[in-house]
Amino acid sequence: MSSTARKGSVQEQLRPAWTPINTAIMVVAFIIGAWPVGLFMIAYMIWGQAWGLDFSTWGKSDSVSRTGEKVKSAFDKAFDGKASSSRTGNSAFDEWRDAELRRIEEERQKLETAKREFQAYMEEMQKARDKEEFDRFKSRWDNNATGTDTPSGQ
Numbered sequence: 001m002s003s004t005a006r007k008g009s010v011q012e013q014l015r016p017a018w019t020p021i022n023t024a025i026m027v028v029a030f031i032i033g034a035w036p037v038g039l040f041m042i043a044y045m046i047w048g049q050a051w052g053l054d055f056s057t058w059g060k061s062d063s064v065s066r067t068g069e070k071v072k073s074a075f076d077k078a079f080d081g082k083a084s085s086s087r088t089g090n091s092a093f094d095e096w097r098d099a100e101l102r103r104i105e106e107e108r109q110k111l112e113t114a115k116r117e118f119q120a121y122m123e124e125m126q127k128a129r130d131k132e133e134f135d136r137f138k139s140r141w142d143n144n145a146t147g148t149d150t151p152s153g154q
Contacts, residue, residue: 015048015054015055016044016045016047016048016049016051016053016054016055017045017048017049018045022041022044022045023045025037025041026038026041026042026045029041
């Protein structure tokens with residue numbers, strides 16, 4: 001048996017499970033204030049196998065690039081909007097859900113359009129206020145230049 005194949009080897013201990021080394025990494029990360037690492041280790045120990053992530057294979061022929069591809073595909077599946085739209089087996093419910101999702105998407109599009117129009121309106125209002133303020137300034141400036149109005153008299 002090689003040293004990396006031993007059951008208690010460090011590399012074997014890095015598999016996605018509640019092993020002493022993984023637990024130690026998690027605890028130390030929380031103690032030193034690297035809580036994102038600690039949270040990642042908890043997630044790795046719980047869901048690492050489902051993600052296709054296994055640190056115990058690192059250093060073995062292209063395992064790092066394969067692991068990165070597995071993690072990316074797992075996250076794509078987990079956070080893809082289509083993942084929640086799987087069929088239930090009840091065609092009436094699936095049709096109703098699809099219709100509701102289309103209706104909600106249409107409402108979202110309407111809200112996005114209204115938001116863009118409101119932002120354009122606010123920009124126009126800001127430009128109008130800016131122009132009005134500039135015109136007042138210019139009027140005062142012109143009056144001060146001719147000596148008809150004093151700035152300290154107001």
